[in-house]
Amino acid sequence: MPTATPNAKTAPTSSARRPDPRTHAWRDDLADAALEGVVDAPRFAVPVRHRLTAPQAPIRKAPDADAVAVSELLSGEAFDVLDVSGGVAWGYSVHDHYVGYVDAALLADAGETPTHRIAAPTALIFARPDIKSTVLGALPMGALIGAAEHDEKFAAAAGGYVHRRHIAAIDDHAADPAAVAELFLGTPYKWGGRTRGGIDCSGLVQIALGACGIDCPRDSDMQAALGREVEDRRYRRGDLVFFPGHVGFMHDETRLLHANAFFMSTVIEPLDDVVGRLLPQYDEPVTAVRRL
Known part of the structure; x- marks a missing residue:
């Protein structure tokens, strides 16, 4: 496990632009060395690579044990550590650069590259x-x-x-993201989850695309930049359909496969039903359709 704060250096204050804190590691007291000159921080740290040794672990928004889990780190995935305090490591998941706090006892030196x-x-x-x-x-x-x-x-x-x-x-990939997502049907909905034990909408998309060798960011608003826009709304299997704060795969031309809090499960249902539930809140429930 990481036992000490990685090497850090003091940097002069500069005019700061504020990048997305979900994917750029900076706090009031410390920032990733890659952000020097981009954000203001009294110190900048060079990340030290580790890997998770547990089957999975929450990535939390704050160091407290009961803080909201914003994502999940899976066994063997790399986590770059910038700081360790009170047995909690702060850094980011390497594959999607998602920032948060992980139990330091569950991390070990990166070691050999997984096969x-x-x-x-x-x-x-x-x-x-x-x-x-x-x-x-x-x-x-x-x-x-x-x-x-x-x-x-x-x-x-x-x-x-x-x-x-x-x-x-590692380099042997599945061909159909929607088919991978189908394997999670019936999985409980879990905010921040990325496993069969519990998964959220964007976690399902990320895991399914990752199994097909497609790099995918963590949150649905980030995922809306993937692929190309489908302007005619003629849906195909595998299309990503976006709603305010939500995303799912088209299972076919009319049905959506998604992890959702309405059913608290991963289900396939008519897209029209999803749109109908959202119409009382949004004039245009479907915000984008992207094809990979």
Whole structure:
């Protein structure tokens, strides 16, 4: 785990522009060295790379244990640490640059680069290369591991054995984001979640696109810059449909696949039903449609 504040240097005050604090690490007392000359801060720190050792961990908006979880870090994902205080690390998730606080005890030095990713919604870790052996734990889709071939069914990974049907090489990607998202049907809605145990709308989009090798930011307003605009509103499977503070995949020409707080679940339902629920609040519930 990180045990000390990374090297920091004092910098003179400069005229500050305020970038998005969700993806640019700066506080009143400290900022990422990459932001020197962009924001005002008394100190700038060079980030130190770590990786998560737990199956998943919340990325919180504040250091308190009960602070809102704004995202989730998955096992093996890299987290660049800028500061450690009171057992809590402040920094950002490397893959999407999302800023927040993570339990420092769950982080370790970056070590070797992972070779594989979890490709199933959940992958069990067995004590032996045998499906009847003790289950040591589980990892969520998108978790990163170092795996070594054992036999035609199992790979040695994560302190045990993972079935090879549940993993894929880092550069081996799925083809259909909507098909990946379908694997999460019935998953409980969880603000900030990115796993089969609980997921939010933009987390579902990020995980599904990531499984297909498509870089994707964390929040729905950021995701609205992906792909190209579909101006004629002739929907196709896989189109991203955006609403105020919400996003989902078109499952086909008329139905939306999305994680939502109305059903508190990931569901497929008619797009017209979603629009109808929002019409009392918004004149134009659909704010954008993007095609990748």
